Amino acid sequence: MSDERPWLEQYPAGVPEHIDVDEFPSVVAVLENAIDNYRDRPAFANLGKTLTYGEIDTLSSQFAAYLLGELGLKRGDRVAIMMPNCLQYPIATFGVLRAGLTVVNTNPMYTPRELRHQLVDSGAAAILVLDNFGHTVQQVLADTQVRKVITTGLGDMLGVKGKVVNFVLKYVKKMVPDYDIPGAVRFNDVLAAGRKHTLPKIDIDSGDIAFLQYTGGTTGVAKGAMLTHRNLVANMQQAAAWIGTNVKYGEETIITALPLYHIFALTANGLVFMKFGGLNHLITNPRDMPGFVKELKKTKFTAITGVNTLFNGLLNTPGFEDIDFSGLHLTLGGGMAVQRAVAERWKKATGSTLVEAYGLTETSPAACINPMDLAEYNGAIGLPIPSTDACLKDEDGNEMPVGEVGELCIRGPQVMKGYWHRPQETAEVLDADGWLHTGDMAKMDEKGFFYIVDRKKDMILVSGFNVYPNEIEDVIAMMPGVLEVAAVGVPDEKSGEAVKVVIVKKDPALTEAQVLEHARANLTGYKRPHYVEFRSELPKTNVGKILRRELRDHPAT
Template identity: 70%
Template sequence: MSIERPWLAHYPEGVPAQIDVNQYASVAAVLEEAFERFRDRPAFANFGKQISYSQVDEMSRRFAGYLTGELKLSKGDRIAIMMPNVLQYPIALFGALRAGLVVVNTNPMYTARELKHQLEDSGAKAIVVLDNFAATLQQVVAETEVKHIVTTGIGDLLGVKGVMINFALKHIKKMVPPFELPHAVRFDDALARGASHALAPVELGHDDIAFLQYTGGTTGVAKGAMLTHGNMIANMLQAGAWVGSNTKPGEEVIITALPLYHIFSLTANGLVFLRLGGLNWLVTNPRDMPGFVKELKQSGFTAITGVNTLFNGLLNTPGFAELDFSRLHLSLGGGMAVQRAVAERWKKVTGVTLVEAYGLTETSPAACMNPLDLKAYNASIGLPIPSTDVAIWSEDGLPLPQGEVGELMVRGPQVMKGYWQRPDETAKVLAADGWLHTGDIARMDENGYFYIVDRKKDMILVSGFNVYPNEVEDVVMQHPGVAEVAAVGVPDEHSGEVVKLYVVRKDPKLTVEELKKFCHDNLTGYKRPKIIEFRDSLPKSNVGKILRRELRDEKQPAAAHS
């Protein structure tokens, strides 16, 4: 199928129509180049501590030596990393990739049920986990294939200051629940033991899987999107070409507040800016907005990525407007729609346009991006990036003309290999000729700019994280007091959307508080319903399917939060 590409005529100056994905054999090759080129430059900063590219090189090499030499893990074995933004994350990540392992990024806030599913499904043989979340792992590890556990504390690489931080978190703030993992090895010990093992060369190619990045895809339970080395190199080069002329290699400081286990932050911050020799300023707890503003003040930042709620939160935090924005030249929003009010206020306060991008876990993630020299917010997700085709299709799978509304389809070298061990689910979204069904409804204007109109599926987007009603409903239905349930997303000024439950009770004594407690125990924070409404019945189709759209379209009462 041939498609028109009107966007090419509107590319920013210097951005090529195509990228050469064969520039690198693997993500590991990109790392080696960055380590060599920027050896003395700072690579990561966290809690006031900076480590250089040469230090990251050395420590990740040692970690790779530990994985292969001590644990005898080999190419293609899966390793889970369950950490927020701390210095240990990139070291574990790069060590695993250099050892030829497949990284399974794991949300540290997972409940035991969610963690067990991901570890079982991926067949992970090893896991690196922050102490704060080790108690969750303890509950399920015996039921998985995980044989090797590496534990670490937030302060482990921070020197004397780190000892104090670890003590305070454990004994004063009580943020480290007690756990027993008798055979676990400390991160520092793993690095020490790995030092005696040379990093054996691993043959890696574009088809080898680099990440199992878990997502609900377009429906249902979390599935591992197989992102290959080729996918990740492609997206790194595509995004790199897009931001290239606006960046100065070796001089950028990018604020990394979104967790690196999230695909947006992983690719945009962790890899694109690494290749540019940038300093990733890791923010461990961006929810602490006053603390976040203090970090920004110290950083001398030139770039920041985030979701709409993050930018909105900063704008509403005292002291943010008084920061020095003289070096800032890139503000990139993704993961969820950027709201006009937030974008316009951001421009007014910082002097920099908040540029919106669009992507999916399945596209590694970037597919479209607005030009960085955009003068003002335009409500668009931008133009397809180099080597990417985007089209609008009808329900019948036929391309629609410019201006028509239909499903957004993406094709390019960044599109995933498929879902891990789920050929049936892969076939639902990935056509034989490489077109990916995004599940988003959109239109294209005459200049090749795309605009999201609606979501085809019932996915709920909470602060940039996908929530799948099927999963929430499956969990809630396990409560003995529930007869029927529907989960929908309703607008929320803080997080874009929140989960609302409509419940038909089996037990008339069931309370909102009891059901919220049940959800708290079985669902990660962003998946938990903020609003619960009891009903005598739910709207259904003639075949008995609950009509979520009807519930979503109802006018929401102002005082619906309970």
């Protein structure tokens, strides 16, 4: 199958078989190209403020100059960014990359336990954190190699209005817990300090690591996928070639509601639409659906990306039907399976087909996308995109024929370099021929469309985020009242899947409320169990391995 590519015959007109991965040597070159071509065009908007490509150029250069000139960071050093979508995000991200450093994207909702692991594992030398999450950083700082903390308020880039925003968040809405980090420096002071330095010419190699993008591990430990500049540029070129046949350069506005710390938004929105000279309209809190709809009513947008839960949430929010969709020509869904009912409702409400894509953190992320001219939802994850091969393998590594189920394997220039400092786990997913073993079981039809059938791994997919049972089990097992625990995914109408824990008690007095409270303290929102079930024993193999599949397929009645 790897020699035969039936999917090429299904490629829409204008989509090439291969992309030019060498057109841009780095992500920085993509940014500089956009700056040259679209300097006065709007690049990023958030909370009523818009920055042009020229302003992003100036501000990100200042941030980069600070990191090198004031902090003395060296090529390859890691800088963590812990924020929701706001204007500081692109400034800092491009600043880190322009300085020849590596971005460690960090979920701001992490608990101290999760954050500590990521900072220690990555060896991050500095972290930029939004004030709302400063208290979390404070709790773990002493255990890490972080030398400098940069703090910022949500309103810091908004001028006079921003001071009001910061005041309201802290004193009225009480959304900014107190914290005290000696030596921390404010974001705006960093930019001012950066102005005193000239950013030297930095040579960035295409093989340099641009992002350490953390993803769950089968051992319950999050691993950093090493995504190089070449990986990101390749995936940007692939996605741009696929969706760019009907875009207008310099005129697109894309709604970026998924967080930029998630690889989907980072590449599809941040990089692809930067190449197009488009405007990224950043949504800070998409969970506030009424506020999100209000924002959409004020914006004439042409594209939106999201996960199934986001689209479903919008469809069920009053006022959504009053939005002007006349400019919308691109809706891309990924991160989790798109449900047929949601896709059909979206098409009816907006006139735009919800096109499903498939990818992984390890593939930067896009691997398969459905044709953009698809008339309606087809249940497939799409076709392998340009310069990408896909095949299905059985347990012995043999390729499966058309219509047969096997593990989906991906090969292409977007496949990660490997896992940070984890050669053994890298070898488990990347074989000698360069195939990435995804852990997803799939089949291919005679036209080359791929369909996900099941997951080989026990991974749970909650609203597009990977949740690994081992991590949940390790956390719940910390409770003295727990003898044994297994975590599984159960179907959930809202999030696709939800986490359920099945527990054998050591202490008969242990309650569901105690379990949920413990999970709240140690796990970020999407990882927390929604369901707790107590049993007298767990199903096991004859060697004592817990049979999670049996718990999923045969729940207690």
